Amino acid sequence: MNLFAILSNIGLPDVIDILFISMVAYQLYILFWGTKAFKALIGIVLLSGIFIVAKSWGLFLTTWVLQILWQVFVILLIILFQKEIRQILERFNPLKTFGLKQGSAADDWISGFANWAFDAAEKRIGAIIIFEKTDRMFDLITKGIFMESDPLPEILNSIFSKKSPLHDGAILISNGKILKVSCYLPLSTREDLPQKYGTRHRAALGLTEQCDAWVMVISEERGEILFAGDRQFKKVADKKELTTIIEDVVLVQKDVDTNIKGKIKSWFTSRYKIKAGVFALVFILWMVLAGQQNFEKKIDLPVNFKNMPAELMVSQPKDPKISITFRGLRKDVSLLNQNNVLTSIDLFSARPGTIFYNINTGNLTLPNDRIDVVNISPARIGLTFENKPKTNQSNKSSLEKAPGTVIE
Numbered sequence: 001m002n003l004f005a006i007l008s009n010i011g012l013p014d015v016i017d018i019l020f021i022s023m024v025a026y027q028l029y030i031l032f033w034g035t036k037a038f039k040a041l042i043g044i045v046l047l048s049g050i051f052i053v054a055k056s057w058g059l060f061l062t063t064w065v066l067q068i069l070w071q072v073f074v075i076l077l078i079i080l081f082q083k084e085i086r087q088i089l090e091r092f093n094p095l096k097t098f099g100l101k102q103g104s105a106a107d108d109w110i111s112g113f114a115n116w117a118f119d120a121a122e123k124r125i126g127a128i129i130i131f132e133k134t135d136r137m138f139d140l141i142t143k144g145i146f147m148e149s150d151p152l153p154e155i156l157n158s159i160f161s162k163k164s165p166l167h168d169g170a171i172l173i174s175n176g177k178i179l180k181v182s183c184y185l186p187l188s189t190r191e192d193l194p195q196k197y198g199t200r201h202r203a204a205l206g207l208t209e210q211c212d213a214w215v216m217v218i219s220e221e222r223g224e225i226l227f228a229g230d231r232q233f234k235k236v237a238d239k240k241e242l243t244t245i246i247e248d249v250v251l252v253q254k255d256v257d258t259n260i261k262g263k264i265k266s267w268f269t270s271r272y273k274i275k276a277g278v279f280a281l282v283f284i285l286w287m288v289l290a291g292q293q294n295f296e297k298k299i300d301l302p303v304n305f306k307n308m309p310a311e312l313m314v315s316q317p318k319d320p321k322i323s324i325t326f327r328g329l330r331k332d333v334s335l336l337n338q339n340n341v342l343t344s345i346d347l348f349s350a351r352p353g354t355i356f357y358n359i360n361t362g363n364l365t366l367p368n369d370r371i372d373v374v375n376i377s378p379a380r381i382g383l384t385f386e387n388k389p390k391t392n393q394s395n396k397s398s399l400e401k402a403p404g405t406v407i408e
Contacts, residue, residue, distance in 0.1 A: 005334040006290055009297065018286050022279045029278060030231070044073060052288060109151050109176060110246050114239040116153035117218060117225055120160065126220030127160045128200050130183070131246070132174035135211035141172065144183035151178050170203070170215070186210065196222075197233075204228035291331030296374065298325045301338055303359075303381065307348040316384040322359055328371040340367045345383075354384045 028041070047066065054062040120127060130137060145166065149155055151173055159181055160167045169182035187199070188206035197205075204215035205228045214229035225236040227245055236242045268275070303320040322343060326333050342365040345357050358380050361373050 009334045022282045026278045114242045121223045127218040128170040129216045130172045131214045133212045141183040144180040149178050293330045295330035295333045296327045297333045304344045312385045315386045323377045325374040327374045356382045
């Protein structure tokens with residue numbers, strides 16, 4: 001297989017195909033990373049690679065077994081990943097990806113909130129607080145009691161007091177307001193979390209794995225404050241850092257980041273190493289499978305003549321050309337060019353005047369018989385013949401008129 005020939009024939013549909021699968025693969029990687037499902041997904045990917053290699057090498061028995069098992073794999077995918085598949089479908093919203101974010105309420109409460117958080121951590125008061133961004137939380141959290149109020153220290157103390165019936169669970173803050181209290185969150189299924197992280201931490205991380213929210217956790221045992229976001233924990237050192245995180249990361253971003261140009265730039269620059277790796281793997285897979293794809297290619301070819309009578313010449317057209325569309329496997333069709341495809345017309349019966357010739361597959365010489373001819377344009381070509389000029393007589397006359405040579 002000539003890889004250079006395949007690369008030279010990549011078109012816009014191929015680029016869209018590679019980019020789309022790269023985006024899907026990256027989202028699957030982000031969703032499954034660190035979970036039990038990720039290990040199962042890796043196993044299925046490896047088996048798929050073995051199937052491709054076995055088929056290309058002609059391993060009949062291995063290909064046959066994997067082909068039978070592949071039907072079972074589809075059912076296993078639905079059973080094992082039904083929760084993840086549902087989450088992907090629920091979260092898929094192209095308008096949200098490039099749309100403008102909502103404005104936030106006044107942030108006067110942030111300073112008082114930071115003071116309360118470190119005071120609660122010092123008193124070993126456990127708490128979990130959700131900061132909603134663009135993804136809606138109501139479909140991801142369970143139970144909970146509606147409460148619309150400002151996140152003031154007095155209200156937060158009354159909610160997370162151990163004697164309060166509302167302390168067990170998380171509170172939801174959206175646009176600077178408490179909307180819900182005593183909420184239950186989905187637990188993370190990641191197996192690489194340290195043993196020191198308890199239920200609060202797993203609940204915080206579990207929610208961030210399904211949406212773009214950030215969740216703050218106040219540890220009751222260690223008296224520390226952590227933020228769960230972007231699939232990882234960040235420990236907060238002091239009140240100033242907590243205020244900065246809430247203003248610059250958790251709350252709605254500034255207007256400079258809300259335009260489409262900024263979003264596109266951010267998509268390419270964030271986690272660029274992972275995205276580049278996923279793109280490289282998808283591109284390699286495309287190159288492996290592209291040779292087996294049905295492909296069409298159009299080539300403009302000159303028309304060659306054979307068996308032309310010696311006394312005749314073609315006066316019109318001077319350099320006839322035809323356009324031919326070929327179809328076949330990409331690995332075969334992509335190699336076609338003017339050097340390995342020949343077109344010829346037999347002029348054995350030619351005579352002076354205009355003669356029309358039909359162009360069909362009989363006039364073509366192809367590298368192999370696996371390539372089909374879809375269209376030939378024009379399918380009929382007219383050639384005008386005339387006798388060649390008699391140059392011998394004219395040369396003789398010119399010699400007779402030439403003056404002789406004088407030798408002194």
